[in-house]
Amino acid sequence: LSSSVEDAALVLDFISGHDPKDATSSPLPPLCTAESLKHQDSLALKGLHVGIPKEYFVSELPKCYRDIWSSAADWLAEQGAEVSMVSLPHTQLSMACYTVLSSGEVASNLARFDGFRYGLRGTTTSSTDSLFASARANSFQDLVHHRIIAGTYYLAQRAYGEHFTKAQKIRRLICEDFENVFNTWSTAGERVGSAKSGSVDVLLTPTTIGPAPTLGELKGGSLISIYAYDVCTQAASLAGLPCVSLPAGMDSGLPLGLQIIAPSWQEKLLLHTAKALEQHLTHNNQSRS
Numbered sequence: 001l002s003s004s005v006e007d008a009a010l011v012l013d014f015i016s017g018h019d020p021k022d023a024t025s026s027p028l029p030p031l032c033t034a035e036s037l038k039h040q041d042s043l044a045l046k047g048l049h050v051g052i053p054k055e056y057f058v059s060e061l062p063k064c065y066r067d068i069w070s071s072a073a074d075w076l077a078e079q080g081a082e083v084s085m086v087s088l089p090h091t092q093l094s095m096a097c098y099t100v101l102s103s104g105e106v107a108s109n110l111a112r113f114d115g116f117r118y119g120l121r122g123t124t125t126s127s128t129d130s131l132f133a134s135a136r137a138n139s140f141q142d143l144v145h146h147r148i149i150a151g152t153y154y155l156a157q158r159a160y161g162e163h164f165t166k167a168q169k170i171r172r173l174i175c176e177d178f179e180n181v182f183n184t185w186s187t188a189g190e191r192v193g194s195a196k197s198g199s200v201d202v203l204l205t206p207t208t209i210g211p212a213p214t215l216g217e218l219k220g221g222s223l224i225s226i227y228a229y230d231v232c233t234q235a236a237s238l239a240g241l242p243c244v245s246l247p248a249g250m251d252s253g254l255p256l257g258l259q260i261i262a263p264s265w266q267e268k269l270l271l272h273t274a275k276a277l278e279q280h281l282t283h284n285n286q287s288r289s
Contacts, residue, residue: 005275008244009034012267033268037275045276046080051181051200055091056232060209065256068249069206072258075280076204086200088177093170094235095227100154100167101238106144107151113139143226175239182263202273206232207245207257236261244274248281 002008017030052073057066077083115121115135123134140148154163183199208229218226236243241261248258260277262270 005244005246005271005278006034006037009037009271012271016267028265031267033271036268037271045076045273048076048081048202048273049183049200050076050081050083050273051086051203052083053088053091053181053203053205054085055088056205058209058231060228061206062210062251064249064251065206065210068256069204069258072248072277072281073204076277079276083204084198084200086181086198086203088174088181088235090170090173090177091235094174094238095231097167097170097174098230098234098238099150099227100163101171103147103151104154104164105151106147107149107155110140110144110148115139171238174235178236178239178241178261178263185263185266185269201262201269203261205259205261207259208232211251211254211256232259240264242267242270244270246274246278246281 002011013031013034016026016028018027019025050073052069073083113136114132116132121131121135123138136148137145153159154167181198181200181203183201185201209231210229213226213229233243233245236259241264243259243261245257245259247255249256258277258281260270260274262273
């Protein structure tokens with residue numbers, strides 16, 4: 001949600017570090033990535049191991065998107081990076097897993113928006129139930145309603161073990177996929193030991209399976225087709241990994257993006273790699289225009 005990698009680094013530095021009023025914040029000290037980006041040559045791409053997950057070559061990916069992805073990988077190799085194919089075998093399960101877990105979280109987190117404590121006040125006041133129903137109906141759009149209904153079902157006692165617990169187990173397998181392909185890095189941003197055979201430092205993938213759909217396509221499409229646009233970002237989100245998406249080209253006047261995924265706590269590595277690739281992609285896009 002920024003216009004450049006440097007801007008993203010400034011925001012990250014500001015919000016990083018421990019917040020005593022937020023129990024979920026990291027105990028690690030604040031980052032200083034923006035300053036290090038000013039000296040980009042301090043981290044050369046030479047020796048960087050870049051992985052291309054073969055599971056992201058989905059049939060829905062347009063040829064022009066594949067070409068942009070391939071061109072970016074070739075450029076990284078020309079700069080001295082080692083580019084290789086890797087496998088994340090449980091990626092194909094990420095959409096179902098993400099749908100179950102996120103729907104459960106949505107249903108739980110939005111339960112407080114009842115029109116009494118939080119949220120819009122309902123317009124029907126004939127009874128408490130009607131006021132509650134009116135508030136919920138007016139506060140959320142259809143997609144949110146779908147997630148709340150589905151999440152409530154997944155969290156119900158009769159479905160919890162069959163759906164939610166299984167989704168948590170699949171999430172663990174997805175995390176292990178990333179752990180298996182990534183080299184080990186310290187929280188100080190240094191690779192621990194030598195590079196493991198077949199392992200990589202970052203992953204390069206598409207951000208979506210195509211350009212943004214039109215409003216008509218969204219209204220006429222199924223929920224599955226809408227969720228499918230997030231398939232390239234869901235696995236990394238489930239694993240809690242830092243990612244950045246860069247504008248990489250155009251298709252029919254609509255932007256296409258490439259995503260870089262890094263190991264946990266390696267935001268500095270992520271943003272340095274993104275900065276180098278951003279400069280290449282920006283130059284290419286300007287040349288095309």
